[in-house]
Amino acid sequence: MHQHDTDDPAAFWERHYSSSDRIWSGRANPVLAATVADLPPGRALDLGCGEGGDAVHLAAAGWQVTAVDVSATALARTREHAAAAGVADAVATERHDLADYSPAGEFDLVSAQFLQSPLEFERASVLRRAADALVVGGLLLVVDHGSAPSWGWRHDHHVEFPSPxxxxEGLGLDEARFRPERLESPERDAVGPDGEAGRITDTVVAVRRIA
Structure with a gap:
């Protein structure tokens, strides 16, 4: 990693995505897929969309998706994925540094799937601003790593993972306006980028806007 990458999220993530023709599997994250299976389609905001696996899954299920990332390469792959899946009209990409991002418009779903980084950034503030863009009745779904897979950048036995x-609590949401609906740590089988098999824990926080 170059020193300037540690200071510049755009440079860091562009370097990350440009390092390979494909970083992720292209499949939707399983907790998101299971959650939206029970929701009526609406407007979704995908924070840190990566190469678009979640955005395309949502669009194919009838959602109108705003997919946000800081990497131009990631967003180009999201558009290519959406076009190949026949849902290009349902996926709008926007390039933003989330640290400075305030969503425009209103959303029925805000999804933050593994919005974790080796770089420092005020994630709680990002998620609070995104939660404010929810309509009343809308859902904020945050899924984090709850354990470290052997292939991940957080594979360190000394790392502590917050509970759901x-x-x-760290999000600091107004309890008069938001109510937690799911605080869980499910386990699942997973496969790493080079085919490594392992069992990992997800940290799941689903919050409903109530006012």
Missing amino acids: AELY
Whole structure:
């Protein structure tokens, strides 16, 4: 990693995505897919959309998706994925540094799937601003790593992962306007980028806007 990458999220993530023809599997994250299976389609905001696996899944299920990332390469791959899946009209990409991003418009779903980074950034502030863009009745779904897969950048036995309750409390949401609906740590089988198999824990926080 170059020193300037540690200071510039855009440079860091562009370098990350440009390092390979494809970084992620292209499939939707499983907690998101299971969650939206029970929701009526609406308007979704995908924070840190990567190469578009979640955005395309949502669009194919009838959602209108705003997919946001800081990497131009990631967004180009999202558009290519959406076009190949026949849902290009349902996926709008926007390039933003989330640290400075305030969503425009209103959303029925805000999805933050593994919005974790080796770089420092005020994630709680990002998620609070995004939650403010929810309509009343809308859902904020945050899924984090709850354990470290052997292939991940956080593979360090000394790393402590916040519990779902700790993650929710750290968001600092107004309890008069938001209500937690799911605070869980499910386990699942997963496969790493080079085919490594392992069992990992997700940290799931689902919050409903109530006012």
